[in-house]
Amino acid sequence: MRTPPASEHATGAAAALVYLAVLAAFINMYLPQAILPVLGREFGVSPSTASLSVSVMILGIAVSSLVMGPLSDRIGRKPLLVGCALALTGPSLVCALAPSWPVLLAGRLVQGLFIPGLTAVGVAYIAEEFPEGRVGRLLGGYVAATVLGGLLSRVLAGLIAEAAGWRWAFVLGAANALAVGGALTRLRPSRRFVPSSALRGAYAGMLAHLRSPRLVGGFAVGFSLFFAFMAVFTYLPFYVEAPPFGFSPGEVGLVYLVYAAGVVSSPLAGALAARVGPRGVMVLGLGTALVAGGFTLLPSAPLLIAALLALCFGNFAAQSTATAFVATQAEGERAGASALYLFAYYVGGSLGAFVPGLAFARSGWGGVLLLSTAALLAGMSAAALLCRADEPVSGTQPSP
Template sequence: MSAVTTPGRAALVRRVRLLVAATIGWNVVEAVVAISAGVGASSAALIGFGLDSVVEVSSAAAVAWQFAGRDPEARERVALRVIAVAFFALAAVVTTEALRLLLGGAEPRHSTVGLALAALSLAVMPVLSLAQRRAGRALGSASAVADSRQTLLCTYLSAVLLAGLLLNSTLGWWWADPLAALVIAAVAVHEGREAWRGTPAAAPRSSHRPAATTAPAATDRSSRPARPPGPGVGCPRADRQARRVTTGEWPGHQVGEPGFRRAATGVFLAGIAVFVSLYAPQSLLPELTRSFGVSPAASTLAISATTGALAVGLLVLGPLSDRRGRTGILHASLAASAALAVLIALAPTWEVLLVLRGLQGFALAGLPAVAVAYLREELHPRVSSRAIGLYVSGTAIGGLSGRLVSGFLTEVGGWRTALGGAAALTVGCAVAVRLLLPPSRRFIPVDRAGRLLRQLGAAFTDPALLALYGVAALLMGGFVAVYNAVTFRLESPPYSLTPALVGLVFLAYLLGSASSPTAGWLADRAGRRVVVPLCLVVMGAGIALTLPTPLWCVIAGLCVLTVGFFAAHGVASGWVAARAHRGGRPVGQAASLYSFWYYVGSSVGGTLAGRAWQEGGWPWVALLAGGCTLAALLLTVLLGRTRPLGVR
């Protein structure tokens, strides 16, 4: 740990303490909820999951004890042994529960609370594990890294628990959970052995740099520039401050600085807030149909009105932010969205709800219109991509959380309670963003009013860009059509699933989040002109797989469709930026137009899906989505005949 400077090490130690405290707090809540729900549902898996949380608290407490002392290194070995014992105890608990189930234990009943807890844990624990592992590696602390492994193991257990509860609730496959739990137990034994042996953590990157051991040569003080305030000689932060003093330029927030953490966290929470509000009603469409007495086709307007207004808002708020500033637009967007979210939960009539959703869609456009530009301006160029990736993760988590939370709360108190819960989450995130987000320091206003029409015209002169805009609309139209209509299908016979269970189908989005970077990797090697059509073929296969009646076919089809959609969308959106750049056209304008047509497709496809379901059931919905996919495939064939401009 000597390679880390004293101030930097102190900050890392504080971070580890906070992460450990968060892990302990989460696991205490998780243990209480899981054990209570397990006893109520006679679920050995839930009880075992709760006991696992108790074991994890002991591991986190060991790390907290280590870093509470003045010399954490002196306590390293004892902490590792405690963590190892916790791993072994975890394996014993999981194995015992799994064998008890396999040898004839009572079959568990359906537990909505257990399903919600497992899904939420699956989203929270990877974030805690990754943050703790990074801090532990930066410190060179084997115990912190070992505890992060145990936190990651909880993610696997959450997935196993979720799969077991879901399969038991839908298909009656009670034996799936204990079999998978035995695999997790074997992994726990392996990790326990590694911790017992004291496998060292990866050394921080800075350890390869020689430390400054000599003082600078004596010079005339009058000719030496003033020393910038900072931790001392050889400290990266002091070096950055010195460069700012001598050059008069500020390069932007960098990793390790409070400004970077505040900016990245603020935009991450903003992404959650916006996409919770945007997609919370999607799992409630059947409930809205019953409550307001509207048709399934009309109920889809709760989504389509918002995405359509968002598309329009992108064209207005993007150029406005270039003239008026980023943070003002972002804060106003979140404040208006949060206020409208509260009003939507109280809407007295269907017409009022649609008007409020349309206004909310326009307000929500403030974040996607300015988020990437803000991060690129305020963060150092070397780290802005990292923060942008975190923002994209926030949008994915927000969209998923909105659907899951609303589906769960609908069973508790109806659609108003569900949208009220989503509104509370939006308000909380908006307040946090207001407190966290640093003000703009590098924004330079640009009057684009005179150039806007010329830039729009330039973006429409390339046939390849036009084709990609069409691909965006067709991709999203087909995708939203399926997910809007599948809620009606799964709540109808022969499935008759509850809203909470229907909301869980959106967990397929996690597969899509993994397929997008994989497709990007393939595109770098095989070319976009090859990868995008292949992704569209995968989408078509997923749509076809949803046609048979068995539930497992429907779920598998949704997963395949989601993988293909996110892969195609990720590559196509990057294709737009690359094509515009190589052609000398405004990249930002081209990307905004891609997003515009993307949400136009969402609005139109979502509306048509309701009509298709109402008129012809699922075959018509599949025909609509399949037609969109086929049309997008034909456009990619046309793309193959356009002039490359150096872009594959």
């Protein structure tokens, strides 16, 4: 039986609620990143140790992605979207009240376990609930929501830490998650959802995606681009806090306004992929980020901001294209495919948040950029060699 089309209003409302869920996830995800030097001084830890407040959460996301995707294929999308948003409130408050570094890290890890219930499940909801010809653009909006959430998280954390103390930044994250969880109760259940017969079947379907070279290529692109991105933006606060820049915590937070470039590039990437194919957009986006990274070595604040804008523009273009590529190339068990993509993506991010810290301690910002460049080259190779499609990804084709 054919599912009747939803009204434009209902479609827009459902997409907006998913975007709110993603916004809440990313606001909570990156709260510490702009204030890592502040946390380092508060708890007396080194830059690489301070970065664990980002990497342990991302590691929790990576592990949980393997559970949330198949679980939502079994029980549905809405229950997890609502439940995970509300559950995120608890560990956010633990972080706000943390009396020691291990307690804060534990709270961050638990936060990470709930994030895929908003991100991976949100992608699956969009991919199955909306007409195929609109999925690419809607996923472009999804990535734009991740950009906005990441931007607000870092900017507000820096400003709040400078004005009232870093603990209030985590209080903001808890309040946001609670409000979004309440709003998600109004989300309509997915009309096209067909539950897996059992979790075992859902996992078998998820692992079957590893037999597709195109999907494996998409997973590799996600790993590489997020490793490189986290390398740059995790250690950026330490770089710009020191001479010749000498930025304050609030000014460091404002630097993350460069994320706004992703709000522009993500939707544009979907339209461009419909014309030239997703592989070309991924290679172009990663290449743009690679070149832009080199310009951050110049000791000029305006040039630094311009380079970071270009880096964000290229990275988010590649990210939105890779997200749509995986979601639309998957045949069945789409939440499982999104979960594998996010697992690779967040493992890359977790390593990118920590490993470059060792290079930063030995070689400074140049060491961070060297590892970032290597990751971007690997991602470009994966896109060029594996992400081949006979035709543009259906989710990125223009709406009729």
